[in-house]
Amino acid sequence: MLRSFSLFLLLAGLLSAAPCDLIVSARYVVTMDAQRRIIQNGAVAIRADRIVAAGTKADIDRAWQPKKRIDRPNAIVTPGLINTHTHAAMSLFRGIANDVNLQDWLNNFIFPAEAKNVSPDFVRWGTRLASLEMLLSGTTTFTDMYYFEDVVAEAAKEAGIRGVLGETIIRFPVADAKTPEEGLQYAEKFLVRFKGDPLIVAAVAPHAPYTNKDETLKAARALANKYNAPLVIHLSETKKENDDMQTARHMSPTEMLNGLGVFNGRTVAAHGVWLSDKDMTILKAHNVGVAHNPGSNMMLASGTAPVPELLKRGIAVGLGTDGPAGSNNDFDMMEEMDLAAKLQKLVRNDPQALSAKQSFEMATIGGARVLGLEKEIGSLEAGKRADLISIDLDAPNAVPMYDVYAQLVYSLKGSNVIDVLVNGREVVRDKRCLTLDQAAIIAKAREYGAKVAASVAKK
Numbered sequence: 001m002l003r004s005f006s007l008f009l010l011l012a013g014l015l016s017a018a019p020c021d022l023i024v025s026a027r028y029v030v031t032m033d034a035q036r037r038i039i040q041n042g043a044v045a046i047r048a049d050r051i052v053a054a055g056t057k058a059d060i061d062r063a064w065q066p067k068k069r070i071d072r073p074n075a076i077v078t079p080g081l082i083n084t085h086t087h088a089a090m091s092l093f094r095g096i097a098n099d100v101n102l103q104d105w106l107n108n109f110i111f112p113a114e115a116k117n118v119s120p121d122f123v124r125w126g127t128r129l130a131s132l133e134m135l136l137s138g139t140t141t142f143t144d145m146y147y148f149e150d151v152v153a154e155a156a157k158e159a160g161i162r163g164v165l166g167e168t169i170i171r172f173p174v175a176d177a178k179t180p181e182e183g184l185q186y187a188e189k190f191l192v193r194f195k196g197d198p199l200i201v202a203a204v205a206p207h208a209p210y211t212n213k214d215e216t217l218k219a220a221r222a223l224a225n226k227y228n229a230p231l232v233i234h235l236s237e238t239k240k241e242n243d244d245m246q247t248a249r250h251m252s253p254t255e256m257l258n259g260l261g262v263f264n265g266r267t268v269a270a271h272g273v274w275l276s277d278k279d280m281t282i283l284k285a286h287n288v289g290v291a292h293n294p295g296s297n298m299m300l301a302s303g304t305a306p307v308p309e310l311l312k313r314g315i316a317v318g319l320g321t322d323g324p325a326g327s328n329n330d331f332d333m334m335e336e337m338d339l340a341a342k343l344q345k346l347v348r349n350d351p352q353a354l355s356a357k358q359s360f361e362m363a364t365i366g367g368a369r370v371l372g373l374e375k376e377i378g379s380l381e382a383g384k385r386a387d388l389i390s391i392d393l394d395a396p397n398a399v400p401m402y403d404v405y406a407q408l409v410y411s412l413k414g415s416n417v418i419d420v421l422v423n424g425r426e427v428v429r430d431k432r433c434l435t436l437d438q439a440a441i442i443a444k445a446r447e448y449g450a451k452v453a454a455s456v457a458k459k
Contacts, residue, residue, distance in 0.1 A: 017065035021424065022046040024070045025057045026077040026390055028404055032365045032379040036357075038404055044077060046386040049198070049423040054380045070426075072390045075418060076404065078360075079379050080140025080162075080387035081333040082367030084291035085270040085320025088144050088152060089118070089126030091133070092448045093325035096456065102238050102300045102327075109456075110325060114147075116455040117448075118175040123148040124155050125444045130324075131159035132436050133331045137414025140387040140422045141367070141377060142331075143268060143291065143320065145205040145232055147176045150190045153200045160427040160435045162387065164268075164371050165194075166205025166232035169220050171212050180216040184223055191227040198423060201230065201371070203268075208234040209253045210241055214260055221262050230266040230372060233257075236279070237271035238302045254279035263288055266372050270320065271296075272310070273303040280306070280313055289316040289370030292362065294339040296322035299329075304347045307340070307362075308354060318367030319359075332414040337363050341409055356409035386424035392416045 022045075029042030031054055043060035045053040053060055090110075097109035123146065134142055141162040144152055149167040156163040167187035169180055177183035187204050194202040206212045206220040224231040236242055236253050245253050254275065257263060263286035272290040275283070283290065292305050310317050319336045322328045337359045344354035368378025377385050391408070392398060395416050401407045420428035427435050 017063060018052075020045045020047045020052055020064045020066050022068050022070065023060055023064060023066040024072070024077055024388065024390065024419075024421070025060070026072045026075045027393060028076045029054060029380060030076060030078040030360075030404060030408070031381065032079050032361065033381050042077065044380055044386075044388060046421075046424045049386055049425075051380060051382055051384050051386050053382055070390070070419060072418065074394045075390040075392055076408070077380070077388055077390050078408070079364045079377070080389050080420065080422065081138045081363050082318060082371070082378060083134065083139050083142040083320055083331065083333055084268065084289070084318035084367045084370045085293055085322055086130065086142050086144050086331065087146050087323030087325075088130035088142065089123040089146050090323035090325040091130040091331070092117075092122060092126040092445060093323075093452060095329050096325050096452065098299075098329075100300070102302055103240060105300060105327065113452060113456050114175065117452055118147055120148050120151045122448065123151045125441070125448060127152045127155035128159065128436060128441050129445050130331055131156060131161050132433055132438060132441055134333075135159060135161055135420050135428050135433055135435075136417065136431065137332045137334060138389040138391070138417040138420060139331065139333050140389065140420060141371070141373075143232060143371060145207070145270075147174055149187075149202075149205075150193060153190075153194055153197075153202070157197075157199055158435065159433075160199075160422050160425055162199050162377070162385075162422055164201040164203055164230060164232075164373075166203035166230070168205045168207055169212060169216060170207040171216065180212065184216070184219055187220075188223060188227075191223070191229055195227060201373070202227070203230040203232050205232040208237075208241070209256055210244065217257065217262050218260050221260075221265060225265045228266075230268055231262065232268045233262070233270065235269035235272055236274040237297075238300075239274055242274045252276060252279050254282050258282045258286070268370055270322075271302070271305065273297055273305045275306055275310075280310060280315065283310075284313050284315050287316075289318065289372070291318050291320040291370060292340060293320045293322045293328070293336075294343050295336055296320075296327040298339065298343065300327055304343060307344055308348075311358065316366060316369035317362050318370035319362045333363055334408075334412060334414045334416075337409045356403070356405040359409050360405050386421055388421050389417055390419040392418050
């Protein structure tokens with residue numbers, strides 16, 4: 001009799017539970033919601049591409065009946081990491097120029113190498129390589145600036161990674177456009193093609209104030225606004241950039257762009273190292289998001305961005321890796337979180353200058369704010385896209401644990417990521433990418449490496 005009654009209760013519970021496609025459970029669920037809940041013995045319920053609930057495993061199991069489960073009792077589940085500044089295809093230039101400053105890196109190494117090597121095929125394989133590295137280390141969204149950005153989008157969709165992708169506009173001839181006008185035309189076709197795509201947000205990316213004429217910058221803004229798209233641009237990355245602008249126009253790059261109306265719309269400004277109080281006031285007034293790239297800024301000796309001041313003003317700040325071609329050399333967002341917090345402590349001689357929690361916020365919900373996607377991604381909440389990762393707590397570098405945020409930022413690494421879901425789809429399972437052929441990509445990268453090396457050796 002007791003057994004029959006227990007069976008009845010079980011069946012009643014199953015019938016009352018709502019159907020969903022997947023439940024992911026873990027020792028800790030780090031939600032990054034408004035209350036910054038960390039749920040011990042937590043779970044996330046997913047239906048199609050959306051999260052329908054996040055709570056304790058007991059509560060989720062009572063309320064939802066899944067088709068499938070991913071149970072990670074010795075892991076942390078967090079929102080997917082958001083890389084707010086990359087040049088993905090430059091993965092094939094990884095390490096081509098090291099220990100130089102930005103202008104030397106660009107003018108004497110990168111621009112010449114790009115002129116000899118960049119093609120649609122180069123971009124496709126470079127983006128595949130970057131996507132593989134990003135997914136395996138927990139990045140679910142990346143922001144890109146490069147050429148043949150439609151090819152970047154195709155490769156990103158193949159990988160199953162989310163992208164905010166900007167077609168680069170620059171004043172000199174490049175692989176996909178001989179003139180800035182051609183670049184703008186290419187960008188418009190790209191915007192039209194991917195409008196409304198579930199994974200791709202198409203953007204316009206004038207390279208920088210110093211590599212574009214005023215008319216091009218204004219045209220880029222107008223084009224972005226025409227399609228309600230973001231504009232992505234490098235801003236005040238180096239002291240030389242600021243000094244040159246002051247000499248030429250007696251204003252900062254931020255003031256110059258503001259005067260042209262470039263910030264009159266959704267804008268992502270990469271770097272923002274040399275920002276004055278006046279510059280930050282302008283950025284706040286126009287809701288410009290800043291992509292902070294600590295690894296790149298350190299490697300190129302560009303300086304240290306005023307991150308605490310930006311955050312105190314309520315300016316959205318995310319983290320980025322930049323391109324892996326001598327300005328960083330990898331796409332590991334776990335490393336960027338660590339560097340971001342430690343760099344501010346070092347330069348300010350203050351261990352509380354930027355906390356582990358603030359750094360993790362920048363890699364998740366802060367990055368979503370930078371991209372204008374905070375209603376869609378960046379936290380584990382009902383209604384948001386199901387972009388999430390699980391991170392191993394059984395590794396030697398994961399034990400013991402006293403503080404979840406400190407462990408995420410200072411101890412855990414990209415190699416500790418176990419599972420990755422984007423839009424509710426498993427793209428990494430048990431540290432293996434399910435969407436890309438890793439062996440083929442690595443073989444092709446080596447092939448391209450030999451071609452690039454031979455091309456730059458020629459005088």
